[in-house]
Amino acid sequence: MKKMTKTEMLKLIDVLRAIAPHRPLTYGESLQVARIQAATLRKLVKANEAEMNLIWLLEQKAVPVHLAPSHELNEESGLTTDLIGDKLQMFVNKNEPPVRQRFTLLHEFKHVLDFKDAKTLHSKLGTGDEQRKANQIEWIANEFAGQALMPVSLVKRIWFMTQDLTLSASMFNVSREAMQTRLQRLNLIGESVAHPRGYFRNAGLIADSNTSPLAYVA
Numbered sequence: 001m002k003k004m005t006k007t008e009m010l011k012l013i014d015v016l017r018a019i020a021p022h023r024p025l026t027y028g029e030s031l032q033v034a035r036i037q038a039a040t041l042r043k044l045v046k047a048n049e050a051e052m053n054l055i056w057l058l059e060q061k062a063v064p065v066h067l068a069p070s071h072e073l074n075e076e077s078g079l080t081t082d083l084i085g086d087k088l089q090m091f092v093n094k095n096e097p098p099v100r101q102r103f104t105l106l107h108e109f110k111h112v113l114d115f116k117d118a119k120t121l122h123s124k125l126g127t128g129d130e131q132r133k134a135n136q137i138e139w140i141a142n143e144f145a146g147q148a149l150m151p152v153s154l155v156k157r158i159w160f161m162t163q164d165l166t167l168s169a170s171m172f173n174v175s176r177e178a179m180q181t182r183l184q185r186l187n188l189i190g191e192s193v194a195h196p197r198g199y200f201r202n203a204g205l206i207a208d209s210n211t212s213p214l215a216y217v218a
Contacts, residue, residue: 003055009062012044016113024124030140037113038147050154051173054105063112065105067094078104080111088115099175106145113144149174150182159188 004012019040020033041047045056058065068091073079077100079091090108092101114121114137126133150172158168169179183189 004060004062006060006062009056009060012041013062013113015044016041017116020114020117020121022117023120025121026124027136027140030121030125030136031143034110034140034144035147037110038144039151041148042151050158050171052102052149054102057105057109063088063090065090065092067092067101069093070095078108080108080115082115088112097175099169099173099178102173103145103149103175103178106148107138107141110141110144146178146182146185150179152186155182155186156188159183165189 016037019037021029025033042052045052047053064087066089068079070093073091073093075093077093077096080088081091082088090105090112092104092108094101096104111118118137122133122137125136155168155172158171162168162171165180165183166176168183169176172179174182180189
């Protein structure tokens with residue numbers, strides 16, 4: 001993927017943002033939007049191979065990416081904020097392994113996509129529990145990053161060909177742990193993983209409160 005101009009990047013962001021309905025979303029709806037956005041992103045940047053080249057995101061100027069030392073991020077992996085220089089920016093922990101930085105970069109990009117309408121989009125999350133709401137927002141961003149880096153069809157194709165966790169991870173340029181989590185979530189390895197118990201109705205998604213299904217380790 002060639003380097004994007006600022007105008008091209010802003011257009012891409014607008015296209016991806018338009019996928020989300022402009023109303024409060026349930027957790028289940030938010031996950032589905034994240035998956036559709038990730039798949040659409042792959043198509044827009046023509047990421048047809050297993051490894052997604054992220055140079056277009058690293059070098060774009062619309063929402064600058066900064067590699068920052070761990071201590072400046074309070075040991076966190078990343079940060080998206082408009083409180084520095086009055087401009088929306090992404091910060092990625094440069095002291096973490098490159099494979100984790102790739103996951104963090106896409107995780108933070110999801111926060112960029114939601115940033116403008118976050119108050120509306122996330123207002124239903126957590127059902128009044130602010131910590132759970134914060135966790136769900138992070139799980140949604142993890143889902144986006146996982147789907148973008150390891151799309152279902154490619155993961156299944158490569159896993160059926162290789163049956164090798166380390167090789168599969170290297171082909172997607174993700175950590176072994178992230179690949180293992182992805183394969184487990186797709187029920188391709190390990191014991192069959194039960195999906196969260198959820199019931200959709202007009203009021204939204206009621207899910208098992210003990211389920212945190214998106215614990216990717218990048």
